[in-house]
Amino acid sequence: MIQMCLWGNATDLSLLTHLAPSDIEHLQAVGKGAQQARAAFILKDDQEAVWEYIKTLVGPGGRCDFVLDNAGFELFTDFVFADFLVTYTPYFSKIVFHPKLFPWFVSDVTPADFETTIVSLLSTTFFPEISTRSPESAAHLEKMVKRWQSHLEQGTFILSTNINKIDDQKVDGAELCKFWTGPWPYWNMKERSSQLWGWLHTSDLVIFKGDLNYRKLTGDVKWPVSTRFATSLGPLAGSFPLLSLRTNKADVAVDIPQEVADDLDARGEKWRVSGKYALVSFEPRS
Numbered sequence: 348m349i350q351m352c353l354w355g356n357a358t359d360l361s362l363l364t365h366l367a368p369s370d371i372e373h374l375q376a377v378g379k380g381a382q383q384a385r386a387a388f389i390l391k392d393d394q395e396a397v398w399e400y401i402k403t404l405v406g407p408g409g410r411c412d413f414v415l416d417n418a419g420f421e422l423f424t425d426f427v428f429a430d431f432l433v434t435y436t437p438y439f440s441k442i443v444f445h446p447k448l449f450p451w452f453v454s455d456v457t458p459a460d461f462e463t464t465i466v467s468l469l470s471t472t473f474f475p476e477i478s479t480r481s482p483e484s485a486a487h488l489e490k491m492v493k494r495w496q497s498h499l500e501q502g503t504f505i506l507s508t509n510i511n512k513i514d515d516q517k518v519d520g521a522e523l524c525k526f527w528t529g530p531w532p533y534w535n536m537k538e539r540s541s542q543l544w545g546w547l548h549t550s551d552l553v554i555f556k557g558d559l560n561y562r563k564l565t566g567d568v569k570w571p572v573s574t575r576f577a578t579s580l581g582p583l584a585g586s587f588p589l590l591s592l593r594t595n596k597a598d599v600a601v602d603i604p605q606e607v608a609d610d611l612d613a614r615g616e617k618w619r620v621s622g623k624y625a626l627v628s629f630e631p632r633s
């Protein structure tokens with residue numbers, strides 16, 4: 348499930364302009380075989396570590412926050428993972444989705460994208476005639492998306508712009524959201540947006556999706572590749588349990604053995620920017 352959500356970030360239409368719809372379907376395959384084949388492209392893999400941590404969460408009320416990246420297929424995979432966490436595991440009972448108030452890099456999820464995704468997926472005219480889906484898979488999709496709808500109605504899923512109270516104090520959810528599209532790296536969250544930091548500080552897991560969020564987490568700095576992820580997070584490290592799921596589309600990359608990077612460079616792989624390689628980076632609360 349973690350890998351499925353990770354590779355959702357690889358469907359970046361700005362990088363894939365040369366692909367046919369069938370190539371894109373192949374890229375979006377999430378079956379066991381496809382996952383195994385792609386595991387070799389994960390250069391930093393904390394899946395076991397984060398799952399071990401999740402299994403320590405006991406009792407009701409666990410909250411997971413998703414700091415979203417792209418609308419479209421990636422958001423679909425975020426919903427699937429979020430639904431899995433609340434429906435099929437005992438560890439979480441609430442998911443908060445953090446959109447951006449405007450797109451930073453073209454297709455970032457805005458509140459309007461979030462709302463229309465569910466409506467579109469339930470619409471009978473949304474999928475093109477040439478779609479290869481069977482009536483059976485269409486029925487499964489409808490059942491799943493209706494469950495997402497009821498999670499939203501019951502407050503199991505919440506969009507962060509709708510948060511109106513933290514610790515009995517009134518807050519404006521849209522104000523909380525402004526930090527994501529400010530000019531600062533996420534290093535400065537505590538002093539620039541203390542309410543947002545306070546909200547995430549009480550989360551049981553904060554998942555940052557995608558390349559943009561990774562760049563802002565690490566300050567977009569030219570770190571030596573072997574730099575520890577915790578170091579690159581600066582003062583944010585340890586503030587809350589943090590999982591970054593990112594396919595590499597920009598130069599910054601940390602916590603990779605130097606020899607692995609050297610080998611990829613020697614083979615002429617554009618591993619930092621092609622979107623073919625990925626990082627799963629977990630940093631626990633300190």
Ligand SMILES: O=P(O)(O)OC[C@H]1O[C@](O)(CO)[C@@H](O)[C@@H]1O
Pocket residue numbers: 356359361362416417452556557558559560562596597
């Ligand atoms: O949508 P994501 O995963 O945040 O990717 C954004 C990245 O895509 C690009 O726009 C193109 O690769 C980069 O400049 C940027 O860092």
